[in-house]
Amino acid sequence: MIEARALTKRYGSTVAVDGLSFDVRPGSVTGFLGPNGSGKSTTMRMIVGLDYPHAGQARIGGRRYRELRWPLREVGALLEARAFHPGRSARAHLAALAASNDIPASRVDEVLGTVGLHGAGKNSAAGRRAGKFSFGMAQRLGIAAALLGDPGVLLLDEPANGLDPEGIRWIRQLMKSLAAEGRVVFVSSHLISEMANTADRLIVIGAGKLLADTTVAELSAGSASLEDAFLDLTMGSAEFRATPDTRDDGPPGAPRSDGYPSYPGAGRSS
Numbered sequence: 001m002i003e004a005r006a007l008t009k010r011y012g013s014t015v016a017v018d019g020l021s022f023d024v025r026p027g028s029v030t031g032f033l034g035p036n037g038s039g040k041s042t043t044m045r046m047i048v049g050l051d052y053p054h055a056g057q058a059r060i061g062g063r064r065y066r067e068l069r070w071p072l073r074e075v076g077a078l079l080e081a082r083a084f085h086p087g088r089s090a091r092a093h094l095a096a097l098a099a100s101n102d103i104p105a106s107r108v109d110e111v112l113g114t115v116g117l118h119g120a121g122k123n124s125a126a127g128r129r130a131g132k133f134s135f136g137m138a139q140r141l142g143i144a145a146a147l148l149g150d151p152g153v154l155l156l157d158e159p160a161n162g163l164d165p166e167g168i169r170w171i172r173q174l175m176k177s178l179a180a181e182g183r184v185v186f187v188s189s190h191l192i193s194e195m196a197n198t199a200d201r202l203i204v205i206g207a208g209k210l211l212a213d214t215t216v217a218e219l220s221a222g223s224a225s226l227e228d229a230f231l232d233l234t235m236g237s238a239e240f241r242a243t244p245d246t247r248d249d250g251p252p253g254a255p256r257s258d259g260y261p262s263y264p265g266a267g268r269s270s
């Protein structure tokens with residue numbers, strides 16, 4: 001289980017995460033939702049010790065990340081794609097990670113197979129310099145690294161980013177099966193509709209604060225869609241929101257409430 005307790009992080013005068021507390025339990029996929037800049041990535045970085053909270057703490061299975069003897073065997077994290085040396089092959093990158101955490105070298109080819117980057121030789125996906133990978137391939141390598149130590153806890157920050165439709169379906173199935181095996185699966189996403197398909201539980205934040213700790217079914221109930229429910233919930237806390245297009249009066253030619261047809265510019269002079 002992941003336990004966040006009153007986690008707080010400031011960057012200068014920006015409060016990125018503001019007294020955030022929640023639990024993420026094993027056995028289901030828990031989605032982590034919030035508008036851009038709401039603190040999702042910062043929270044995930046604090047959980048795995050890449051950022052230090054100003055207050056509060058995060059524990060994984062009752063311990064802080066830095067207290068874990070072989071962290072990759074307990075927690076797998078995909079926090080940013082391209083977290084590898086560009087001159088190394090995918091296989092060499094994973095082999096180095098495996099050695100650093102006393103993980104059997106045989107796991108390297110297993111996880112390369114799981115993410116579809118298998119093959120032998122210098123021209124195979126596994127043997128090529130990872131610096132030349134496309135974004136989606138780098139994302140797959142990041143997922144392979146997260147799975148390498150067969151960890152009971154997985155943190156994935158926007159794992160579907162850059163994946164093609166087949167890849168999105170694959171990661172959805174993968175997360176579900178990892179959760180069904182009794183693991184903790186905590187995944188942030190902008191794809192609300194994707195979360196409706198994948199997640200059971202949802203932690204929703206806005207401006208670094210907890211807005212909802214709920215289930216997909218509970219949040220969707222009473223709204224036309226999960227997306228509507230999400231937008232209603234986060235309305236007051238989005239930092240970046242496009243200015244509404246004041247010319248949007250429905251399809252061209254449709255009557256507006258004032259009776260004028262809504263061609264751009266029509267009736268604007270008054």
Ligand SMILES: Nc1ncnc2c1ncn2[C@@H]1O[C@H](COP(=O)(O)OP(=O)(O)OP(=O)(O)O)[C@@H](O)[C@H]1O
Pocket residue numbers: 011014015016034035036037038039040041042043
């Ligand atoms: N290294 C940093 N230095 C300064 N400010 C930062 C840093 N990292 C994050 N922030 C700020 O902290 C806030 C939260 O950012 P964070 O990246 O955690 O949000 P997010 O929810 O992951 O957003 P997104 O959906 O765009 O990925 C933002 O205001 C951001 O500008």
Ligand SMILES: [Mg+2]
Pocket residue numbers: 040041042157
């Ligand atoms: Mg982020």
